[in-house]
Amino acid sequence: MKIRRILLLLVLGLVFWAGGGGYGAWAGVPIPDLDIGQGGHCVADPLYMRLNHMNLLIHQRDQTVRQGIRGGPYSLAVCVDCHASKVNHSVLGTSRNFCQGCHEYVSVRIDCFECHSSEPRNTKAMITGQSRVVKESLK
Amino acid sequence: MKTPANLQRRSFMSQGTALTATVAIAPGVMLYDYARARPAGEAASSAVRWGMLIDTTRCATGCDACVKACNRENGLSGETRPTDSQWMRKVDLVQEGTGRKISLPMMCQHCADPPCVDVCPTAASFKRADGIVLVDKHRCIGCRYCMMACPYKARSFVHEPVTDHSGHTPRGQGTVESCTLCVHRVDQGQSPACVEACAGEGKEAILFGNLNDPNSPISRRLHEVSSVKLRDDLGLNTGISFVGL
Amino acid sequence: MALLFYLAALVFALGLAYRLAIYARTPAPLKIPTTPAPTTQRGVVWRMFREVVFFESLFKGNLWTWAFGMAFHLGLALETVRHLRYFFSSVPEWVTLVQPFGLYGGMLMVVGLGGLWGRRILVPRIRYISTPSDHLMLVLLLTIGFSGLTMKYLVRPDILAVKEFILGLLRFDVQPFPAGFPVFIHLSMVALLLLIFPFSKLLHAPGVFFSPTRNQVDDSREHRHIVAWATSMESEKPHG
Numbered sequence: 001m002k003i004r005r006i007l008l009l010l011v012l013g014l015v016f017w018a019g020g021g022g023y024g025a026w027a028g029v030p031i032p033d034l035d036i037g038q039g040g041h042c043v044a045d046p047l048y049m050r051l052n053h054m055n056l057l058i059h060q061r062d063q064t065v066r067q068g069i070r071g072g073p074y075s076l077a078v079c080v081d082c083h084a085s086k087v088n089h090s091v092l093g094t095s096r097n098f099c100q101g102c103h104e105y106v107s108v109r110i111d112c113f114e115c116h117s118s119e120p121r122n123t124k125a126m127i128t129g130q131s132r133v134v135k136e137s138l139k
Numbered sequence: 140m141k142t143p144a145n146l147q148r149r150s151f152m153s154q155g156t157a158l159t160a161t162v163a164i165a166p167g168v169m170l171y172d173y174a175r176a177r178p179a180g181e182a183a184s185s186a187v188r189w190g191m192l193i194d195t196t197r198c199a200t201g202c203d204a205c206v207k208a209c210n211r212e213n214g215l216s217g218e219t220r221p222t223d224s225q226w227m228r229k230v231d232l233v234q235e236g237t238g239r240k241i242s243l244p245m246m247c248q249h250c251a252d253p254p255c256v257d258v259c260p261t262a263a264s265f266k267r268a269d270g271i272v273l274v275d276k277h278r279c280i281g282c283r284y285c286m287m288a289c290p291y292k293a294r295s296f297v298h299e300p301v302t303d304h305s306g307h308t309p310r311g312q313g314t315v316e317s318c319t320l321c322v323h324r325v326d327q328g329q330s331p332a333c334v335e336a337c338a339g340e341g342k343e344a345i346l347f348g349n350l351n352d353p354n355s356p357i358s359r360r361l362h363e364v365s366s367v368k369l370r371d372d373l374g375l376n377t378g379i380s381f382v383g384l
Numbered sequence: 385m386a387l388l389f390y391l392a393a394l395v396f397a398l399g400l401a402y403r404l405a406i407y408a409r410t411p412a413p414l415k416i417p418t419t420p421a422p423t424t425q426r427g428v429v430w431r432m433f434r435e436v437v438f439f440e441s442l443f444k445g446n447l448w449t450w451a452f453g454m455a456f457h458l459g460l461a462l463e464t465v466r467h468l469r470y471f472f473s474s475v476p477e478w479v480t481l482v483q484p485f486g487l488y489g490g491m492l493m494v495v496g497l498g499g500l501w502g503r504r505i506l507v508p509r510i511r512y513i514s515t516p517s518d519h520l521m522l523v524l525l526l527t528i529g530f531s532g533l534t535m536k537y538l539v540r541p542d543i544l545a546v547k548e549f550i551l552g553l554l555r556f557d558v559q560p561f562p563a564g565f566p567v568f569i570h571l572s573m574v575a576l577l578l579l580i581f582p583f584s585k586l587l588h589a590p591g592v593f594f595s596p597t598r599n600q601v602d603d604s605r606e607h608r609h610i611v612a613w614a615t616s617m618e619s620e621k622p623h624g
Contacts, residue, residue: 003434008254015436023492027554028555028557029548029557029559030473030551031548032544047542049541051540051541051542051545060276061277062277063182063585065273065275065277066265066267066275067182067183067267067268068177068182068183068267068268068269068322068326069178069180069181069182069183069514070177070179070180070326071178071180072180080157081503091374102544104474104475105475105544106469106470106475106544107469107475107479107480107483108483108541108543109483110322113304114300114301114311114312115276115301115304115309115310115311116304116309117305118304119304
């Protein structure tokens with residue numbers, strides 16, 4: 001019976017440790033504190049984007065890669081252009097950075113940046129050109 | 140590779156070169172007109188077939204401006220170890236017997252019936268409606284069948300993690316890649332980086348354009364001069380043709 | 385909703401403790417291990433391990449039931465580890481690594497449950513002995529599984545809000561309940577499951593450890609129990 005009691009304590013301990021892990025126990029709910037970079041008006045409602053950004057990105061990506069349709073509003077490069085931190089000029093790097101912060105919090109892997117750049121395109125003309133396209137397609 | 144069959148034909152070709160010299164100056168300007176950027180939201184169309192005509196008589200041994208431009212544009216290291224990606228190579232040939240030297244750039248020939256697309260198990264290798272053969276790296280599983288199938292040894296496998304994403308082409312470890320005909324530039328109405336670099340060197344050995352438009356500079360030129368497609372015996376109908384082989 | 389969860393957790397913990405106390409105090413006066421049984425305590429631990437991890441006796445009893453049962457339990461285990469990401473404020477590496485497998489776990493779980501329910505419906509003998517509560521357990525778990533897969537593949541919930549809600553529960557800092565019908569179904573079914581766990585056949589989870597036919601050492605000859613008044617009649621010295 002002793003063993004079982006020890007096991008029970010262990011399990012309870014695990015639960016408490018899990019709840020308190022990282023941020024110090026019982027200190028209120030930790031919510032990712034994000035650096036949204038430039039911010040401003042997103043291409044869609046933020047909550048909608050939070051739930052659907054992956055689908056939007058994949059849909060447009062397939063259209064662009066396979067059919068050559070360019071200039072759509074939901075491009076990864078546009079995400080990065082707006083949301084790269086002004087501190088390290090990236091959407092990755094720390095738990096405060098836009099993409100990494102949330103994805104780390106909910107433990108979802110981001111594959112995007114193994115191939116794509118996590119830094120904004122520095123050619124100014126390209127950025128303005130792209131956001132013009134975004135605005136037009138939103139109308 | 141085919142070599143000129145007889146003197147007669149060779150003299151015809153030199154005439155052709157002289158003839159196109161005049162045309163070739165114009166295309167620098169005209170090209171832009173023909174390859175206008177597709178409007179945003181419009182898909183690539185099969186009304187267009189992009190291709191190149193490479194004039195080996197204008198291509199100089201030792202000049203690798205096109206290769207350098209390609210590497211710079213696409214973020215390739217430029218190293219030539221077996222594990223490094225090479226999208227474009229310079230090939231130097233010496234004709235047996237005559238000792239004639241030929242230099243030419245080699246890359247993906249953008250076949251109309253590409254063997255790489257046939258063998259791809261995930262449909263990652265594909266041909267876009269406008270004839271550009273690409274790898275959809277989101278689907279590529281890195282099996283490298285396409286590399287084995289390609290008669291031109293045009294494709295490379297990315298062996299190491301890519302840390303420098305400064306190029307205009309997304310590249311990633313574990314996927315196969317090759318010349319995209321600078322699809323990102325072409326879609327914006329520009330010509331591929333190698334074409335621009337070659338013209339910048341004053342050589343203008345590479346003519347880029349729409350093969351489906353009979354009035355495009357490249358179509359007219361193909362109409363005028365003798366050209367060959369590499370390994371035409373395979374019936375792949377490549378988008379790249381060569382003059383002076 | 386948060387209240388429901390606190391209530392469910394309380395009922396679950398107290399109910400389970402009560403049940404375990406009963407199980408622990410129930411006398412098992414006779415040695416009745418199912419033979420062939422191990423003759424040492426270590427052997428019993430090993431047997432119990434095989435029973436709990438591989439469902440050995442079920443494997444020998446009914447292969448179909450074992451296969452579906454295994455699929456369900458394995459899937460549930462994987463899926464549980466996957467869900468740990470909602471309970472750690474900073475997710476440890478091993479939970480991150482398990483994420484994709486947890487997904488297969490979810491599908492495996494639903495397949496297993498489908499098979500087990502099919503057995504209760506399609507096999508006449510099993511249907512006859514099935515009680516409504518047997519069906520209820522399977523339906524509950526299936527609803528949880530399906531609503532979970534729905535959220536993965538059809539209607540995505542705001543998992544950020546889900547995590548905030550759960551961490552809020554753990555820290556007694558109640559956060560708004562995440563929006564969305566599937567989340568509501570999923571979480572309320574989980575609460576319901578917690579509530580009825582101490583009164584249901586799901587108690588086989590802790591119960592298996594108390595099963596006298598599994599947890600006893602087969603040493604009734606070596607360690608005989610001799611009542612006090614009979615010691616004088618024994619030729620052998622009694623063991624403890």
